[in-house]
Amino acid sequence: MMEFRFTEEQEMLRKTVRQFALADIKPRVMEWDEKGIFHQDLIPKLADLGLLGVLFPEEWGGAGLSYVDYVVILDELARVDPSVSLTVAAHNSLCTNHIAMFGNHDQKEKYLKPLASGKMLGAWALTEPGSGSDASGMLTTARKVSGGFLLNGSKAFCTHANVGGVAVVMVVTDPDDKKHGISAFIVDLDSKGLTRGKKENKLGMRSSDTGPLVFEDCFVPQENLLEPVGHGFKQAMQILDGGRISIAALSLGLARGAFQEAMAYAHTRKQFGKMLAEFEGIQFYFSDMATRIEAAELLIYRAAAMKDEGHTVTLESSMAKYEASEAAVYVTERAVQILGGYGFIKDYPVEKYFRDVKLCTIGEGTSEIQKTVIFRQLEKRAGY
DSSP states (O other), X not given: OOOOOOOHHHHHHHHHHHHHIIIIIGGGHHHHHHHTOOOGGGHHHHHHTTTTSTTSOGGGTSOOOOHHHHHHXXXXXXHHOHHHHHHHHHIIIIIIHHHHHHOOHHHIIIIIHHHHTTSSOEEEEOXXXXXXXXXXXXXXXXXXXXXXXXXEEXXXXXXXXXXXXXXXXXXXXXXXXXXXXXXXXXXXXXXXXXXXOOOOOOSSOTXXXXXXXXXXXXXXXXXXXXXXXXXXXXHHHHHHHHHHHHHHHHHXXXXXXXXXXXXXXXXXXXXXXXXGGGSHHHHHHHHHHHHHHHHHHHHHHHHHHHHHTTOOOHHHHHHHHHHHHHHHHHHHHHHHHHHGGGGGSTTSTHHHHHHHGGGGGTTTSOHHHHHHHHHHHHHHHHTO
């Protein structure tokens, strides 16, 4: 029989992150959310715990942990505040991981060390106003000039656009080559010719920073190209394999948080002389919710364990992200239903989970894109 057990170190990690989330995050969740302000003063604490360099070797300033550890961390943070979990996920999985995987020694020395140690936050810019799911349809360009490139265009929905210090940006370097015409650059976010747009006023994940980046003859030196030229889109797809595990883990924690709130409510609220938890219909809700959470968890940890073992996890990460995000939507909707009118007001946390969860089915590839990826991978493995 196959069995998965957490190590003592992982159980201690879970306990540490849970205690931190309850003590340092939970008291301020609604303040951050209602004001739509970024949790800036939390960043040094996240850095001190090693949560901004989870996946990276200690020699580069990181904590040197595994993807399984990473799932534990994101799960525990998202139970309390999905916005904070998203900050940790986007910083680790996207910008920092892109430089760690594809950067040369000098690039890692200059950028990976401060990113992994939490001295600055990273952004990752793929989506544009006119290209979301069709990422290869981007229009932002990089034109070769003496000593580097001039970037022109705009990027949308960049996490940490306004609070980050550096971004990895995918742009078109050869508009005539659809397959190898996109390259990736490391761009300092205080560069001349780069404008950070206003923080987006979002439905959920409101304390996570999201905004556009606009490039107008923004000079990027040659040494900031993540070589080889023309491999930016391929690199981005590899980054998303790991990134989807992180969004799946965030979805898992969010679903657990909503489930726990609904379960507690059902054991205190009476209707018709009985606790809500005594009604068969409510019990069926919880049975369905718990089963979907468990199924998502197994998919996530399978993908994470395979990633740690060095396997390609395009199929597994897409399955995990698809199922976990959709399950989280299902669970939070049921949680609101169980609370009834109280689920619709901000005094109860399920209202916020319900708003936050929708991003999970959109970010780092919509559910529809995940299903497309899954089918293509199934065809590939079957030899078609």
